[in-house]
Amino acid sequence: MLLEVSGLRAGYGNVPVLRGIDFAVKEREFVGILGHNGMGKSTLLNTLMGRIRATDGVVRFKGADVTRIGAHRRSTLGMGLVPQGREIFPNLSVMENLLIARATRRGDPNGVIEEALEDFPRLKRLLDRRGGALSGGEQQLLALARCLCADPKLILLDEPTEGIQPSIIEEIVDTLHAVKKRRELAIVLVEQNLDFIAALAERVLIIQRGVLTREIPPSALADADTVSEFVGFAH
Amino acid sequence: MDRTAIVLIEMLSSISTLVIIAIGLAIIFGMMRVINIAHGEFIMLGGYIGVIATQRWGVNFWISILVIAPLVVGLFGVLVERLVIRRLYGRMVDTLLATWGLSLAMIGGVTMIFGNTIEGVSAPFGGVRIGAFSVSGYRLFLILVAVALLLGVLAVLRYTKAGLIARGAMQNPRMAAALGIDPDRVYMATFGVGAALSGLAGGLLAPLTGVIPTMGAAFIAQAFITVIGGGAAIVTGTGLAATLFGSVAKLVEFVSTPVIGDAALLFVALFVLRLLPQGITGRFFRRAS
Ligand SMILES: Nc1ncnc2c1ncn2[C@@H]1O[C@H](COP(=O)(O)OP(=O)(O)OP(=O)(O)O)[C@@H](O)[C@H]1O
Numbered sequence A: 001m002l003l004e005v006s007g008l009r010a011g012y013g014n015v016p017v018l019r020g021i022d023f024a025v026k027e028r029e030f031v032g033i034l035g036h037n038g039m040g041k042s043t044l045l046n047t048l049m050g051r052i053r054a055t056d057g058v059v060r061f062k063g064a065d066v067t068r069i070g071a072h073r074r075s076t077l078g079m080g081l082v083p084q085g086r087e088i089f090p091n092l093s094v095m096e097n098l099l100i101a102r103a104t105r106r107g108d109p110n111g112v113i114e115e116a117l118e119d120f121p122r123l124k125r126l127l128d129r130r131g132g133a134l135s136g137g138e139q140q141l142l143a144l145a146r147c148l149c150a151d152p153k154l155i156l157l158d159e160p161t162e163g164i165q166p167s168i169i170e171e172i173v174d175t176l177h178a179v180k181k182r183r184e185l186a187i188v189l190v191e192q193n194l195d196f197i198a199a200l201a202e203r204v205l206i207i208q209r210g211v212l213t214r215e216i217p218p219s220a221l222a223d224a225d226t227v228s229e230f231v232g233f234a235h
Numbered sequence B: 001m002d003r004t005a006i007v008l009i010e011m012l013s014s015i016s017t018l019v020i021i022a023i024g025l026a027i028i029f030g031m032m033r034v035i036n037i038a039h040g041e042f043i044m045l046g047g048y049i050g051v052i053a054t055q056r057w058g059v060n061f062w063i064s065i066l067v068i069a070p071l072v073v074g075l076f077g078v079l080v081e082r083l084v085i086r087r088l089y090g091r092m093v094d095t096l097l098a099t100w101g102l103s104l105a106m107i108g109g110v111t112m113i114f115g116n117t118i119e120g121v122s123a124p125f126g127g128v129r130i131g132a133f134s135v136s137g138y139r140l141f142l143i144l145v146a147v148a149l150l151l152g153v154l155a156v157l158r159y160t161k162a163g164l165i166a167r168g169a170m171q172n173p174r175m176a177a178a179l180g181i182d183p184d185r186v187y188m189a190t191f192g193v194g195a196a197l198s199g200l201a202g203g204l205l206a207p208l209t210g211v212i213p214t215m216g217a218a219f220i221a222q223a224f225i226t227v228i229g230g231g232a233a234i235v236t237g238t239g240l241a242a243t244l245f246g247s248v249a250k251l252v253e254f255v256s257t258p259v260i261g262d263a264a265l266l267f268v269a270l271f272v273l274r275l276l277p278q279g280i281t282g283r284f285f286r287r288a289s
C-alpha cells in the first residue's frame, strides 16, 4: 500500500470535522472521493498533507508513519497537494511558481520543468506572467504543473473543476490520464463533479460528515438517482 | 556650485543613513510581519562589537565592522528567534512586548559589561575637499554602501534560490510547506539575516556616532518610519521612503535646525501614510522585492 489511513480525526479548534477516516490507496491507483460542500473533503486532504494536525489516528505513506511530521517532509517523501483555490503564489511569475517546487530538491530544475510544460503546453506562453494575473483555468493548470515539478508519487487533488469552463475540464481529464500513466502516479481526487470523477477514478468513496460511508463503482455515477441516494443529496 | 554639491552630498548622506538603519528591519517586518522593538539595540550591539573588536581585540577595523559585527548580531538574532520570537508568531502584541523586554535587557546587559560611557573609533578616510568645503570621506563611503546594500538585497531576493524560497514562504507559507519548504527554517534564516544587517548598520555608523548602551533609541523611530512608509516592497520601498524622508529632512535642516529637520521627517511620513496607508509601494509595486 502506498497510503494507509486509519481512524483519522481532525478539525478546527475543538470543532471535529473528520470523525474516523479509514481507507487505503495502492500504487498507481486513482481513488475518487465524492461529497457535498462542507463534508470534510478539503479537511481530509489537508490533514493527509500535514497542513492540519491530526487529533487521532494514523497516516502511513510508503509504510512510514507520517502522522506527526510537517507538510514539507511529506512533500519530500513524495506526497503532493493541489489545493482547493489553487494557492498559486500571486507575486511570483509562472516560471517561479514552477521553480519553487524544485527549490529544496537536488539537481538541475530545468529538465523537470520542461517535462511539466510538455504536459501543460498552455503555460509555455505565460512563463513571465505574474501568477496572480492568470485566469482561474490557467491557475489550475499551473497548480497541477507545479505539483508535478515536485515529482510526487501521490497527488492529493482538491476539486480541480471548481469554477473551470468545460473545455478546460476536458483538457485536464486527458492530461491527468496521460500523466498518471507515464509517471506511475497514485491520485486521490475529491470532487463534487460527477462526470469528472467518473471519467478518472477507478474506485469511488463517499464522504458524509467526516466519515467515509461507502464505496461505489465509478459506473454507478452515471445514474444520478443512485448517486443522490448514496451521497445524500436529498438531505 | 560647491554649495549645491555639498547640499546634495548631505542629502545623499542622510538618505543612506536611513537605508542602512532600516534595511534589516524592513526584511524582518516585511517578510515576517514581526515588529522587533529591539531593532535599535541590535544596531547598538553591532556598534559595540565593531568598536570593541577594533579597540580591545586589535582586529582590523574593516573586518570588525563588515564581518564580525554582522556575524555576531546575526547569530544573536537566530538565538532570539529560536528562544523567543518563534513561540509568538501571529501574536503581534506579545511579540511587541517580548522584544521590548529584550531591548531593555540588552541595554542593561551592555551597560553592565561596558559601562555607561561613550566608546568610539575614529572614521577612516579623513576629509575630501570640494571647492571651499570639506566633506567626510567616510560619509561618501556610506553612500556607496547604502546603494550596494539595496542592490544586494534586491539581487538575492530576485535571482537566488534562497530569495525565491523567502518570497514564496512570505506569500503563502502553507503552500510553500506543501512543496517541500520548511517555513520554520525560512523564518529563522530571515530573522538572522535581518539581525545581521542591523549589526552591520551598527558597525558602519559607530565611527560617526560613537557607541553608548542607549543609542538604539536614536534609530528605532526613523527606521520604523522608513519601513512603514516604504510599504510592501522591501527594497524599492525602503529606497523610496529613505529618499523622500531623508532629502526633505535635510533640506528643512538646511534652512532651519536639525531638530526641525527631524520634525519635518515625521511630518512627511505622516502625510505619506495619510495619502497612502499601505506605504509608498503598497499599491503600485506588487512584487515583494
Ligand atoms: N478554517 C476553518 N475553520 C473552521 N471551520 C472550518 C474551516 N475550514 C472548514 N471548516 C468547516 O469544516 C467543515 C468541513 O469543511 P471542508 O472545507 O473540509 O469541506 P469540503 O467538503 O471541502 O467543502 P467544499 O466542497 O465546499 O470545499 C465545514 O463545516 C466547514 O465549515
Ligand SMILES: [Mg+2]
Binding pocket: A041, A042, A043, A084, A158, A159
Ligand atoms: Mg473543499
